[in-house]
Amino acid sequence: MSNILTVDDSMSVRMAIRIALSGAGHQVVEAADGKEGLDKAVSSKFDMIITDLNMPKMNGLEMIREIRKLPQQAGTPIIFLTTESDEGMKQQAKAAGATGWLVKPFVAENLLKVTRKVLGQ
């Protein structure tokens, strides 16, 4: 079981992620924006972080950059949610320190596939 932080301002997306990951035996912590996500990354160690990019208060890119400065999250896989048309955003997120991406819309199977890929489980 892994401890996974999911950061998205959409409650429905957070719920969909939580249901899928919980069903696979993972523990899921939720945050509703980049600021809350960063606060949780400061206070807890996660095995993986899944984040949207377009969020209020602090966007996903800024949050990823800040998380990469945290020693306790060194090497933590960060997956961002994107769309196939967001090629430029994908490059920005990778430059910010993201590990990989998941294309929206996604189904639970794709989410779990990416999770297994970065966690090796």
Add this chain to the structure above:
Amino acid sequence: MSGPDPVEAFRLEAGELLDATEQALLDLSQDLASRDLIDTVFRGLHTLKGSGAMFGFDALAAFTHHCETIFDSVRKGNVPASAELVAVTLSAMDHIRTLIDDPDGEDVDTASAALLARIQALSGGDSGTAAAPAPGAPAPHTDDSAHQHGWHVQFRLPPDALMNGTNPLILLDELRDMGATNLVVDFSHVPPLDALDPTQCHLGWTMDIPSTATREEIEDVFIFVIDDMELSIRATDATTDSPVQAQTPDTMEGQVPNAVQTATATQAEHLAEHPGAKATRPPQ
């Protein structure tokens, strides 16, 4: 916290998003040059499309895709923002509400088609229907052979791969599951200990993979780093067996003593799990 089901949460969020997008459209009608408002409308449509598709509102996603596409063209300056476009998009907002509340209702398809015809008439031929390539789409192939019976793979990850969350051991496991053999570690880029940055990935790998794996499957292992790494996948054929030359003087080929492989795996694991730790050169 169990909460409501995600579909109901989506309906609630979609309603709020429609309200905000409609307001942006109304504001845009008073200021057609506003980049912020155009972006707001685009993002609203974009989110409605993506979330709708996630929660099974396929008709909503398909219809909204066209609305999003024309606003993407507006953002790029290919289609002008006009009062007519704002008006038809406001009508589309009403229709999207119907697609959320009663997606299987009578005349829904007819209404979608009529609105899409109006939207496409405004696109001026810049419908933007060409989709971007899928993330990680494989590069064109140039050296595949009908006679190949396997692959010789060489790769070196980006230096910051470990810090950015890529664990090489997991990639190696994936390759091993494809039947990788003759795994060789290339130490040639490992600097002297006093100059070594243990957070960087200094190792490279070579291996042979049987033809039961396709090139696409091998590339897919590296999907998140393939644009930033060194990767060579060469077909081996029956006549030459292995055409690959050593990439560097320190690259070892053929069978590797178990002690070296074990030590290398231990070092890689140590680096992957403790990127802040000091690494040592394994015995050779």
